[in-house]
Amino acid sequence: MLQVELHKISELHIAAKKILENFPENKIFAFYGQMGAGKTTFIKIICETLGVKEIVSSPTFSLVNEYISAKDQKIYHFDFYRINNISEAYDMGYEEYFYSNSFCFIEWPEKIVELLPDNFVKVNISLEGEKRKISAILG
Numbered sequence: 001m002l003q004v005e006l007h008k009i010s011e012l013h014i015a016a017k018k019i020l021e022n023f024p025e026n027k028i029f030a031f032y033g034q035m036g037a038g039k040t041t042f043i044k045i046i047c048e049t050l051g052v053k054e055i056v057s058s059p060t061f062s063l064v065n066e067y068i069s070a071k072d073q074k075i076y077h078f079d080f081y082r083i084n085n086i087s088e089a090y091d092m093g094y095e096e097y098f099y100s101n102s103f104c105f106i107e108w109p110e111k112i113v114e115l116l117p118d119n120f121v122k123v124n125i126s127l128e129g130e131k132r133k134i135s136a137i138l139g
Contacts, residue, residue, distance in 0.1 A: 029046075031107050
């Protein structure tokens with residue numbers, strides 16, 4: 001298990017590097033945290049760390065955004081907050097993404113927990129006053 005305590009947003013780069021270093025074989029990352037905890041912001045920083053040059057934004061309405069890393073790897077960023085039932089994930093063809101061996105960063109995985117592969121990394125972001133705590137563990 002990895003735990004990082006941050007006192008400033010600028011420290012997210014440190015946490016992003018640590019998560020990628022501690023889970024080098026994993027491609028599926030599920031981000032848990034309350035609304036406003038910083039899930040999208042942290043995913044943006046991880047994408048920057050992977051060399052994404054495009055603007056990283058929340059796929060709230062499209063459900064998934066695709067980016068390309070500096071190593072020409074596809075990165076998929078999901079936001080399942082607005083789905084009403086799991087069949088919407090089936091309809092979008094989640095399997096093609098989750099089993100593509102590409103990075104998948106998933107916001108609101110609680111909505112599709114039964115679809116997550118066995119080898120995902122659970123990333124929890126919690127706020128405690130001015131501090132953020134980020135923990136990561138294999139799901």
